[in-house]
Amino acid sequence: MARKMLIDGEVEKANEENTHYDFDLFVIGAGSGGVRASRFSAQYGAKVGICELPFHPISSETIGGVGGTCVIRGCVPKKILVYGAAFGAEIEDAKNYGWELNERTDFNWKKLLHKKTEEIVRLNGIYKRLLSNAGVKLFEGEGRVIGPNQVELIQLDGTKISYSAKHILIATGSRAHRPAIPGQELAITSDEALSLEELPKRAVILGGGYISVEFASIWRGMGATVDLFFRKELPLRGFDDEMRTVVAKNLEGRGINLHPNTTLTELTKTEDGIKVRTDHGQEITADVVLFATGRAPNTKRLNLESVGVELDNRTGAVKVDEYSRTNIPSIWAIGDVTNRMNLTPVALMEGTCFAKTVFGGQPTAADYNHIPCAVFCIPPLSVVGLSEEQALENSNGDISVFTSTFNPMKNTISGRQEKTMMKLVVDAESDKVLGASMCGPDAPEIMQGIAVALKCGATKAQFDSTIGIHPSAAEEFVTMRSATRRIPARKPKANI
Numbered sequence: 387m388a389r390k391m392l393i394d395g396e397v398e399k400a401n402e403e404n405t406h407y408d409f410d411l412f413v414i415g416a417g418s419g420g421v422r423a424s425r426f427s428a429q430y431g432a433k434v435g436i437c438e439l440p441f442h443p444i445s446s447e448t449i450g451g452v453g454g455t456c457v458i459r460g461c462v463p464k465k466i467l468v469y470g471a472a473f474g475a476e477i478e479d480a481k482n483y484g485w486e487l488n489e490r491t492d493f494n495w496k497k498l499l500h501k502k503t504e505e506i507v508r509l510n511g512i513y514k515r516l517l518s519n520a521g522v523k524l525f526e527g528e529g530r531v532i533g534p535n536q537v538e539l540i541q542l543d544g545t546k547i548s549y550s551a552k553h554i555l556i557a558t559g560s561r562a563h564r565p566a567i568p569g570q571e572l573a574i575t576s577d578e579a580l581s582l583e584e585l586p587k588r589a590v591i592l593g594g595g596y597i598s599v600e601f602a603s604i605w606r607g608m609g610a611t612v613d614l615f616f617r618k619e620l621p622l623r624g625f626d627d628e629m630r631t632v633v634a635k636n637l638e639g640r641g642i643n644l645h646p647n648t649t650l651t652e653l654t655k656t657e658d659g660i661k662v663r664t665d666h667g668q669e670i671t672a673d674v675v676l677f678a679t680g681r682a683p684n685t686k687r688l689n690l691e692s693v694g695v696e697l698d699n700r701t702g703a704v705k706v707d708e709y710s711r712t713n714i715p716s717i718w719a720i721g722d723v724t725n726r727m728n729l730t731p732v733a734l735m736e737g738t739c740f741a742k743t744v745f746g747g748q749p750t751a752a753d754y755n756h757i758p759c760a761v762f763c764i765p766p767l768s769v770v771g772l773s774e775e776q777a778l779e780n781s782n783g784d785i786s787v788f789t790s791t792f793n794p795m796k797n798t799i800s801g802r803q804e805k806t807m808m809k810l811v812v813d814a815e816s817d818k819v820l821g822a823s824m825c826g827p828d829a830p831e832i833m834q835g836i837a838v839a840l841k842c843g844a845t846k847a848q849f850d851s852t853i854g855i856h857p858s859a860a861e862e863f864v865t866m867r868s869a870t871r872r873i874p875a876r877k878p879k880a881n882i
Contacts, residue, residue: 412551414529417454419721419733420557426741437529471607479800495585558684560722569653586673593678594621603764626773708751758837760830768833771821784814788866
């Protein structure tokens with residue numbers, strides 16, 4: 387039976403020809419995904435409106451800003467701080483390269499904070515201009531859904547105005563989650579961590595994901611004592627176990643105190659700072675405690691359930707099909723609010739697919755295969771495709787694993803004892819490369835190119851036949867000739 391995909395298509399056009407709407411599309415949330423969907427929909431000829439909360443570096447239920455989490459209080463400012471933190475070790479490494487640093491080198495946190503804020507304000511302005519140039523009408527205020535084709539906007543002065551729209555797109559992203567620990571109000575989230583007035587001398591971080599290891603690297607790189615607590619044996623659950631081990635070793639090598647299999651049970655304010663107690667009875671006092679324990683979809687104030695939109699019972703995420711459509715035909719959702727793959731480039735992809743599907747006449751489902759990602763700890767980790775564990779779980783045949791661990795050329799002179807590791811996971815029978823990982827300097831820059839190869843279905847033989855760039859770390863990916871190990875299939879082959 388034909389799927390009722392395009393409301394602008396033949397199936398429902400007859401019923402709606404005489405219906406007038408204020409907008410063809412109204413988007414709630416002007417982050418990366420919402421802005422992309424709005425602009426591309428407008429390029430297809432749609433009349434588009436979008437609303438966003440007023441700008442501020444630290445978000446709340448009533449504050450946000452055009453550009454969203456990534457631009458204002460996520461990827462971009464975080465990466466700026468990572469760059470800043472890396473210079474400390476670079477300056478130290480420079481000594482063996484002949485740089486005589488005779489005077490004391492001080493770090494000015496407030497100067498970096500000011501430059502970071504200048505940059506996100508600049509980007510906020512750029513995003514606004516992108517919307518304006520595309521002909522998208524931007525409203526400042528809080529949006530909520532009050533009907534299948536009706537949006538209510540609460541303006542800055544508290545007045546309410548409603549608009550009708552043929553399609554409504556939810557793109558409100560997610561918000562940092564705080565665990566229910568006694569004294570949890572004493573802790574901060576990544577929002578506040580990016581805008582601290584003073585650089586902490588002692589930091590405690592709870593969590594084992596991206597944000598926790600990145601801020602551990604940032605604060606340690608800037609000279610703070612950092613204690614990182616996480617519930618598992620290794621940080622970065624879900625990544626390749628071998629690479630997780632490398633990351634943990636590098637974090638410790640940089641002076642970060644790791645506390646695996648440990649969580650916090652209580653926070654208490656003292657004259658000397660914030661005292662944290664662990665489930666093992668250990669106590670540590672810090673200037674700052676960061677909760678990096680995940681994020682929750684921003685759906686609480688959208689009134690979605692009142693209009694019948696289905697939400698996930700556990701996370702509150704908006705439930706959508708492969709085309710980002712909810713159970714209400716006129717309401718759609720993309721990005722972190724759907725809790726599918728919570729990455730900015732994925733939200734951009736979903737926004738593009740939405741515009742093609744609804745206004746471009748090209749029903750397009752998002753493709754979540756071979757999506758590269760990076761963890762910007764110091765040095766960074768970057769991956770694409772399957773981990774060794776995922777490959778073994780999904781494969782019916784043997785898996786060949788190729789690894790290379792080496793001292794980067796730069797470290798041979800600087801004297802820094804920090805290994806780079808690269809890894810390829812290959813289907814032994816087809817020779818297809820299933821996954822690639824790297825932990826070391828420039829890993830994300832290198833992995834972006836590797837992702838293209840995997841997307842094209844590259845084989846190990848094609849990697850081997852590619853000429854490397856010498857001398858470079860990247861050439862290791864095309865010179866790993868001998869398998870480190872071959873792992874027998876866990877699943878029996880089907881007899882067909």
